[in-house]
Amino acid sequence: EASGGGAGHEATQDWPIVLRGTGGGAIGHDRELTNSLTAPMSERADRNNQNWYDLFHRAWSRALQRFGVNARLCESTNAGQESTFLCFQRRTEGDLLLGNAKIGGSAQRRHHQAVLQHGSLLLNESPAAPELPGIRQLATEDTLTAGWLEEWTEQWVEELSEEMGVVWQPGELSAKERETAVAVEKEKFDTKAWTLRR
Numbered sequence: 001e002a003s004g005g006g007a008g009h010e011a012t013q014d015w016p017i018v019l020r021g022t023g024g025g026a027i028g029h030d031r032e033l034t035n036s037l038t039a040p041m042s043e044r045a046d047r048n049n050q051n052w053y054d055l056f057h058r059a060w061s062r063a064l065q066r067f068g069v070n071a072r073l074c075e076s077t078n079a080g081q082e083s084t085f086l087c088f089q090r091r092t093e094g095d096l097l098l099g100n101a102k103i104g105g106s107a108q109r110r111h112h113q114a115v116l117q118h119g120s121l122l123l124n125e126s127p128a129a130p131e132l133p134g135i136r137q138l139a140t141e142d143t144l145t146a147g148w149l150e151e152w153t154e155q156w157v158e159e160l161s162e163e164m165g166v167v168w169q170p171g172e173l174s175a176k177e178r179e180t181a182v183a184v185e186k187e188k189f190d191t192k193a194w195t196l197r198r
Contacts, residue, residue, distance in 0.1 A: 025087030
């Protein structure tokens with residue numbers, strides 16, 4: 001359930017650890033793209049949030065296909081990998097695969113007022129986790145040209161907008177929102193009680 005290192009993975013033992021509210025396996029946040037989406041638990045969100053995993057990953061896949069990267073959704077969960085420390089060594093239905101390697105996954109937490117979904121897309125092999133190849137290692141060399149990530153991100157946002165039937169409006173956090181975020185970090189996510197919670 002941690003983002004960062006831990007006793008289960010020697011190469012990242014000294015990395016800072018953050019416990020994600022959505023749980024899941026450990027992710028070394030290095031050379032990957034992380035995203036999150038929060039929405040109120042309206043009737044529409046409540047009806048659709050179970051499909052958000054596939055929705056996010058289909059949008060990832062379609063955007064990658066425009067760059068010649070043919071990723072696919074995992075068809076079944078491998079229960080035998082559930083105890084594996086690193087998230088990207090597990091296989092869950094709906095995960096994004098390139099060949100036989102997992103390159104993308106998401107986790108979700110629902111609350112009576114809101115739903116949070118976060119995901120991670122493995123872009124490149126990390127020196128701290130060379131056992132996990134990223135898109136750069138798995139795709140053909142002539143597929144990903146300079147600047148592909150920025151172009152792909154824009155394409156993914158468009159694909160996600162179409163999947164969800166929404167129009168994104170760029171914005172900045174207000175002073176009050178930033179103040180609240182700092183307080184939540186200090187009082188919850190930066191405490192040992194939260195990090196060691198099981």
